[in-house]
Amino acid sequence: MSKKKIIWIIIIAVIIIIIITAAILIPVFLRDNKHLKLEPAIVSACVVKNSGYSLLVIEEKYSRFGREIGYIHYGSENIKVVDQDNKKIPADDIKPGQMINFTIEGPVLTIYPSVYTDVTKIEVTGKINNSLCEEGFKKIDDLQKEGDKLRSQIQN
Numbered sequence: 001m002s003k004k005k006i007i008w009i010i011i012i013a014v015i016i017i018i019i020i021t022a023a024i025l026i027p028v029f030l031r032d033n034k035h036l037k038l039e040p041a042i043v044s045a046c047v048v049k050n051s052g053y054s055l056l057v058i059e060e061k062y063s064r065f066g067r068e069i070g071y072i073h074y075g076s077e078n079i080k081v082v083d084q085d086n087k088k089i090p091a092d093d094i095k096p097g098q099m100i101n102f103t104i105e106g107p108v109l110t111i112y113p114s115v116y117t118d119v120t121k122i123e124v125t126g127k128i129n130n131s132l133c134e135e136g137f138k139k140i141d142d143l144q145k146e147g148d149k150l151r152s153q154i155q156n
Contacts, residue, residue, distance in 0.1 A: 040105045046129045047098050048136035055094060056113070058136030069139050070114030072102060072122065079119055084126040091122065099127040
């Protein structure tokens with residue numbers, strides 16, 4: 001193996017190590033430094049699907065990219081699930097079409113659909129918004145069709 005190849009392999013290995021180290025240390029640093037923590041946000045959304053361990057939701061308000069679709073994984077015991085009277089309820093009881101407010105105390109993973117991390121509270125408001133839920137189903141169907149199209153292009 002030539003000297004140039006060895007140098008490039010070493011450079012690439014160092015870059016990979018730096019990226020992995022940053023990916024591990026940055027969240028730890030942010031979690032341990034309260035002055036750098038994000039302010040809690042309360043988001044209003046309509047439940048599109050309850051899979052038994054996570055909620056697929058569509059946000060009520062528009063962002064600059066339209067309405068956001070995302071997942072809330074509620075398996076953690078750190079998440080408080082309550083009804084509009086602030087009484088604890090099982091997350092499995094949340095039905096599609098129901099409006100919720102959820103509190104985020106951390107980042108949102110920027111994948112599509114989004115993954116809401118560090119959710120601390122889910123409040124079922126008692127309101128129903130089937131039209132918003134239908135919009136969420138349409139967005140998921142469109143995403144599925146786009147994924148199928150990309151897969152067929154890759155296979156051909």
